[in-house]
Every structure is written in C-alpha cells, then in structure tokens.
Amino acid sequence: MWLFLLVPAAIEIGLVFWPALNSFYLSLTKWNGLGAPEQVGLDNYRDLFSDDVFREALGNNVIWAVGFGGLSVAGGLALAVALNKPRRGVGIYRSAIYLPMVFSLAVTGLFWRVQYQPDGTVNTLLGAVGLESLERQWLADPKTALYAVLVAAVWRQVGYVMVLYLAGLKGTDPSLDDASAVDGAGPWQRFWYVTWPQLRGVNTVVFAVTVIDSLRTFDIVWAMTQGGPYHSSELLSTYMFQQGFTFLNLGYASAVAVVIFALAILFIITYLVRTLKEEVA
Amino acid sequence: MSTAARKGWLFHAVMAPLTLLWVAPMVFVVLISIRSFDDIAGRGTAALPDSFTLDGFRTAFGEGSMGRALWTSVQVTVPAVLLSLLLSSMAAFALSRYAIPGRRAILLVMLAGNLLPPQILLIPVSRITESLGIYDTLAGLIAIHVGFGLGFYTFVLHGFMRSIPSEVTEAARIDGAGPFSVYARIIMPLCRPSLAALGALATTWIFNDLIWSITVLRTQAKFPVTAALLNLQGGYVSNWNVVAAASIMAAVPTAIVFFAFQRHFVSGLLMGSTK
Numbered sequence: 184m185w186l187f188l189l190v191p192a193a194i195e196i197g198l199v200f201w202p203a204l205n206s207f208y209l210s211l212t213k214w215n216g217l218g219a220p221e222q223v224g225l226d227n228y229r230d231l232f233s234d235d236v237f238r239e240a241l242g243n244n245v246i247w248a249v250g251f252g253g254l255s256v257a258g259g260l261a262l263a264v265a266l267n268k269p270r271r272g273v274g275i276y277r278s279a280i281y282l283p284m285v286f287s288l289a290v291t292g293l294f295w296r297v298q299y300q301p302d303g304t305v306n307t308l309l310g311a312v313g314l315e316s317l318e319r320q321w322l323a324d325p326k327t328a329l330y331a332v333l334v335a336a337v338w339r340q341v342g343y344v345m346v347l348y349l350a351g352l353k354g355t356d357p358s359l360d361d362a363s364a365v366d367g368a369g370p371w372q373r374f375w376y377v378t379w380p381q382l383r384g385v386n387t388v389v390f391a392v393t394v395i396d397s398l399r400t401f402d403i404v405w406a407m408t409q410g411g412p413y414h415s416s417e418l419l420s421t422y423m424f425q426q427g428f429t430f431l432n433l434g435y436a437s438a439v440a441v442v443i444f445a446l447a448i449l450f451i452i453t454y455l456v457r458t459l460k461e462e463v464a
Numbered sequence: 465m466s467t468a469a470r471k472g473w474l475f476h477a478v479m480a481p482l483t484l485l486w487v488a489p490m491v492f493v494v495l496i497s498i499r500s501f502d503d504i505a506g507r508g509t510a511a512l513p514d515s516f517t518l519d520g521f522r523t524a525f526g527e528g529s530m531g532r533a534l535w536t537s538v539q540v541t542v543p544a545v546l547l548s549l550l551l552s553s554m555a556a557f558a559l560s561r562y563a564i565p566g567r568r569a570i571l572l573v574m575l576a577g578n579l580l581p582p583q584i585l586l587i588p589v590s591r592i593t594e595s596l597g598i599y600d601t602l603a604g605l606i607a608i609h610v611g612f613g614l615g616f617y618t619f620v621l622h623g624f625m626r627s628i629p630s631e632v633t634e635a636a637r638i639d640g641a642g643p644f645s646v647y648a649r650i651i652m653p654l655c656r657p658s659l660a661a662l663g664a665l666a667t668t669w670i671f672n673d674l675i676w677s678i679t680v681l682r683t684q685a686k687f688p689v690t691a692a693l694l695n696l697q698g699g700y701v702s703n704w705n706v707v708a709a710a711s712i713m714a715a716v717p718t719a720i721v722f723f724a725f726q727r728h729f730v731s732g733l734l735m736g737s738t739k
Contacts, residue, residue, distance in 0.1 A: 184643040187558035191551040191614055192574070198611025199577040202588030209587060265479065272476060278726075279483045282490070285722040285729075286715045287672030289690045293697060293711040294493050297704060302508030304492050338489070343733065350734045399581050402674040406694055423583045428679070433587050440583040451579045455572050458619075 203444075209437035216431050227438035237439065240410075240417040243329055244446075247418060248397035250330070254337045256389060259344025264374065266345070267352045277349075281342030288339065292406030295335035296322065322408055325415035332407050332416055336400065344389055351385030352378070384457070391454035398447045419443050497521065497708035504704050520705035521713070524696065528706060530713050532685070533692030537671055537717075540602055540688050544609040545666045549659055551610065552617035557647045559618070560625040561633060571622055578615035585612070586679050593680055600682045608680060609670050617662055624658040625651060661732035664725035668718045689714045 210227055212220035231237045262280055266273050283291060298304045299321040306318040321331040355378055363377050401420040404410060410417035410425065419439060427436030495513050496504065503515040525531040555574070559567045589608055590599065598604035632654075633646050641649070652659075677691040684695055693714045700706045722729055 184558060184562055187554040187643070187647070188564065188570075191555035191618065192570070194551065194607075194611050195574060195577050195614045198589065198592070198608055199580065199585060199615070202585045202592060203580060205588035205591075206584045265475070270472065270475070272479070276479050276483050279487050281730075282487070282719070282722070285668055285718045287674065287690050287718070289672075289674050289693055290711050290715045293693065293707060294489050296697075297493055297496060297509055297708060298489055300509045300704070302510060304488070304510040307508070307510035338486075346730055346733050395579060395581070399583070401583075402690070405674065406697075420581070420583050424586070424675075427587050437587055440581070440586070443581045444584045447579075447581050451576060454579065455576060458575065459568070459572060 206437045206440050206444075209434055210441045212434040212437075214433040216433055220434065223434065227435050230435065231438055231442065236414050236417060236422060237419075239414050240419050240422040241442075243415075243417055244397065244419050246329065247333060247400060248394055250333050251336055251340065251397050251400070252390070252393040254333075255340040255344045255393065258337065258341040259389075260348050262341065262345045263348035263352055264378075267349060277345075280345060283339045284342040284346075286339065288336070288400075288402035289406040291335055291339045292332070292403045295331070295338070296407055299331055323412055325412050328408050328412060329416040332404055335407065336403050339403075340393075340396075344393075347385055347389055348382070351382045355381040387453065387457050391450045391457070394450040395447055395454070398443050419446075493708045493712060496704050497712055499705055501703060501705055505702075509704050517705075520703075520709035523700075523703075523706045524710035524713060528696040528700065528710055529685070529692055530689070530696065530710050533687055533689045534713065534717070536602065536686060536692075537688040540605055540609070541667055541670045544606045544613075544670050545663055547606065547610045548613050548617055548666055549663060552614050553621050553652065553655065553659070554647070555614070555618045556621035556625050557651055560622050561630075561643075561646070561651070571619060574615035575619040576615070578613065578619075582612070582675055586675070590679050599680065600686065602681075602686065605676060605680045605688075608676050609673065612676070613666060613669070617666065620662055621655065621658060624655055628654055657728070660725065661728040664721055664729045665732035667721050668729075671718055671721075689717075 209220060211222065211224060213223045213226070214220035266277050266280075286294070300306075301320055305321060309315065309317050319327060321327050359377050359381075360373055363373050368376070399420060400418055401424065404416055404418055404421050405424070408416045410421040414422075420443065423436050423439040423443065426432045426439060492510070496509055497520045498516055498518065499513045500515040500517045500519060503511075503513065507514060558564060559571055564570070593599040593601075593604040593608070596604070598607060628651065633650055636646050636650055671688075672690060673688075674690040674694070677688050681687060681691070684692075687695060693710050696710050697707050700710075
C-alpha cells in the first residue's frame with residue numbers, strides 16, 4: 184500500500200522539487216552548461232538590479248498582472264452575472280465565450296497576430312468607424328505591443344473566469360436576493376451588498392490563480408512578439424527563457440527564475456491556505 | 465411591451481453583438497485559411513474571400529509538417545494522460561484510504577509542486593533529462609508532463625475518493641480483498657466521472673503545451689503541434705493562409721475534446737477551484 188504513494192511521490196520529487204532546488208543553487212553560479220558551474224555568490228542578483236531589461240520585464244509583468252487580472256475578472260464576472268439565469272440563447276452565448284479557452288496560448292497568439300496585421304481586421308475596423316488616426320502596426324510598435332498581446336490573452340481568459348464565477352453564483356443563496364428585492368433594493372445594490380459578499384471564496388481563488396498565471400505567462404508572448412520590439416513586451420518568463428536557452432547564461436537565468444518563484448510563492452500560499460480551509464470545512 | 469419583454473430584448477441586443485465580436489477573430493482566421501495567397505496579398509487579410517482553395521491546409525499539413533506534428537502530439541498526449549491518471553489515482557487512493565501520517569501536508573506539498581512557475585524547473589529539467597538519456601526524446605517530454613501534473617490530479621482525485629463512503633471498501637476488505645483489488649475493482653470504477661473530467665482537462669493542457677516541448681526537445685522534426693506551429697510561422701511569414709490553416713489544425717483537436725466532453729470539461733475546471 185505504501186507503493187501506491189511512493190511511486191508517484193518519488194516521480195514528483197525527482198522531476199519537480201529536486202529541479203526547483205537546483206535552480207536556487209544555479210542562481211548562485213555562473214555557468215554556460217559546459218564544465219562545472221562557478222560559484223559567484225549573489226552576483227547574479229546584484230546584476231539583475233542594474234539590468235535595464237530585467238527592470239522593464241518586471242514592470243511589464245506588473246502591468247500584465249493588473250491588466251490581465253483586472254480585465255478578465257471584470258469581463259468574466261459581468262458575463263457570469265448576465266448569463267447566470269437560464270433563458271433562451273444563454274447556452275449559445277456561454278459556449279461562444281468560453282470556446283477560446285480550449286485553444287492553446289500559442290494558437291490564440293497566432294489568431295490575433297493575423298488580426299493585428301497592418302491590413303488586418305483591427306485596423307480595417309478602426310478605418311471603417313473613422314478612426315484611421317489610430318491605425319498602426321500593433322505588434323511592431325513598442326508603445327502598443329504589450330497591450331496588443333494582453334488583449335489576446337484576456338480574450339482567452341475571460342471564459343475561464345466566467346466559468347468560475349458562474350459556479351460561484353450557483354452557490355449563492357437566491358432567497359437572499361429575492362428578499363432584498365422585495366425590500367426594494369435595486370439591481371446594483373443587490374449585487375454589491377448581497378451577491379458580491381457571497382463570492383468571497385471564488386474571488387480569492389480567481390485572484391491567486393490570475394496572479395500565478397500572470398507570472399507564468401510565456402507562450403502567448405513567445406508566439407506573438409518573443410518579447411520584442413526592443414523588449415517592450417518582455418515579461419520575466421520570456422527574459423528568463425532567452426537568457427537560459429538562447430544565451431546560455433544558465434546561472435543568470437536561474438536567478439530570474441528564482442525571482443519569479445519569490446513573487447509567485449505568496450500567491451501559491453494564499454491558494455493553499457484557502458484550499459486547506461475547504462478541506463477542513 | 466411589458467418590462468420583462470423589454471429586458472429580454474435588451475439582453476439580446478447587448479449579448480448578440482458581443483458574442484459576434486467574440487467569435488469574429490476565429491471566423492476571420494477560418495476565412496483566411498481558405499483564401500488563396502494571391503487573394504490575401506492583393507486584397508489584405510481583413511477582406512472577405514474572393515477565392516476558395518484548400519492550398520493553405522495542404523501546405524501546412526505536408527511541407528509545413530503539421531501532419532507529422534499532430535501525430536507526435538497524439539504520441540505524447542495519450543501516454544502522458546494515461547500515466548498521469550494512473551499514478552495520481554494511486555497516490556490519491558493511498559492518501560484517502562489509509563491513515564498515512566501527515567497526509568494532508570503531503571497532499572498540499574504535492575499540489576504546491578503543480579503551482580510552481582515552470583520557469584524555476586526549466587534549466588534543471590533539461591539537465592536532468594540529459595543525464596537520464598531522455599533529452600530530445602518524446603519519453604522525456606512525457607515524463608515531465610506526468611511529473612509536473614501529478615500534484616494537481618492527485619489533489620482532485622483525493623477530494624473525490626474521500627467522498628466515497630468507507631463502508632464500501634471496508635466490506636470488500638473483510639471479504640479478503642487486498643489493497644490492490646480494492647483500488648482496481650472498487651475505487652477506480654467509482655471514480656470514472658472525475659477521471660473523465662480530469663482526462664479531458666489534462667488532454668487539452670498537454671496537447672496545448674509549448675514551454676516543455678521547446679525545453680526538452682531540440683530536433684524540430686520531433687516537435688509536437690504547438691512548437692511546430694511556431695516554427696511554421698517563422699518559415700511562412702506573410703503566407704497568412706498557411707499560418708491560419710496550421711493554427712486551425714492545432715486548434716481543432718482540443719475544440720473536439722471540448723465539445724465532446726463539454727460538461728466534464730467545465731466540471732474539471734471547477735474541481736481545482738471550488739474543491
């Protein structure tokens with residue numbers, strides 16, 4: 184019976200926890216993959232502080248977490264509330280909104296690359312409504328590249344957040360809503376004072392999951408811009424990958440990975456604490 | 465018009481255009497994939513089709529090696545999903561049916577492993593697969609998919625197995641059934657719905673993966689779909705019909721899984737969050 188647990192646990196330790204520990208060690212070295220890693224103490228971290236690209240990636244990651252989280256929660260929640268009550272057409276609307284979620288981030292990236300072409304749908308649409316002045320090369324312009332990728336990522340994420348909130352809404356008590364309606368509360372008041380507090384559990388999960396996802400985000404940026412132009416859409420994950428696998432600065436890349444881990448761990452713990460509470464309950 | 469009717473009308477007046485806007489990117493990609501190169505070059509990617517050809521698909525499938533990549537993805541996804549479910553159900557069985565000391569801590573640590581940012585694993589994993597001799601092999605890719613996913617699958621299955629009353633297994637044990645036959649004959653059949661849900665979810669995750677593929681594999685001929693798609697994009701710059709066709713080919717399998725298992729799929733997504 185111990186074998187049942189030991190085999191999977193050994194695999195996870197060997198392929199997840201042991202490598203993770205290794206990254207901490209490597210982040211204290213200088214290594215190009217050949218020969219032995221050279222111990223350099225905290226040099227990599229010191230270099231990170233004065234590395235402009237790293238700082239830009241960190242800033243972009245903050246923008247990304249806020250934009251990606253904010254927009255997908257706002258959109259997902261609004262749609263969940265709108266599509267919560269069964270009525271004609273709701274099934275079709277729901278399916279259409281969460282269909283993008285099944286595509287890989289790379290596919291999503293390519294779908295949107297097509298739209299962002301100079302003669303693509305986005306520019307054509309802007310031209311059609313008389314906003315020619317806004318037309319641009321969305322992915323080639325350092326001012327817009329990050330946001331253009333963000334829109335694509337949100338497009339895919341909204342469906343997922345909607346599913347989570349739909350489940351959360353199912354768990355709310357409809358009699359409370361009815362009672363406050365009888366007492367004369369308007370729809371906004373009912374949402375803010377009656378429904379929203381009951382969604383606290385879902386909110387914690389959505390918050391933690393979104394931040395963890397933001398820090399992991401890699402595929403869609405890699406598919407659309409590879410972090411460019413001029414690092415304007417660089418995130419920590421893409422910078423780490425470039426340093427590690429393009430330039431073979433394995434020690435330095437590990438230091439970036441450790442920073443990503445350090446930022447994520449708080450939210451991982453939030454998620455686990457909430458999970459633990461549910462387990463006990 | 466009554467208030468209710470007006471409300472219903474307003475609902476559709478907002479939702480219908482929004483939904484159209486939502487699916488528009490997909491529609492345009494499909495339209496581009498069936499247009500000819502000359503049509504796209506001459507009239508732009510946003511124009512409505514003036515031509516119909518499956519050349520894009522033909523090129524993507526053959527020359528663009530999407531056909532081969534799809535088959536590679538099947539070879540990776542099927543064993544990885546089956547192994548993940550097997551191993552995680554074993555762990556979940558032990559943790560939910562036996563008084564293992566510290567089992568809650570074990571469970572949470574396993575789940576935590578799945579929440580780690582993959583970036584912290586990439587470099588050591590590529591080194592470890594190298595030293596095990598499975599770098600640049602599909603076996604190596606399968607191994608890391610299984611290892612990384614285990615924690616989450618174990619956690620979800622544990623939640624489900626715990627809800628199976630202990631009388632069910634006690635009775636079998638009294639009849640002399642060993643742990644293995646309790647697991648195989650009683651628990652696993654009862655877990656079928658959650659195994660299906662997790663299976664659907666795991667299939668899309670593994671099929672859609674990019675970062676592990678480009679970390680563990682070097683030979684482009686061995687790339688699964690997502691990695692091959694990005695390669696193709698580099699090779700067919702401005703051949704938008706080929707790129708669109710290839711991305712549709714990469715998207716269709718997961719869309720099929722989604723529609724075939726829609727209910728399972730949605731419940732699978734929720735298992736990680738509300739359980």
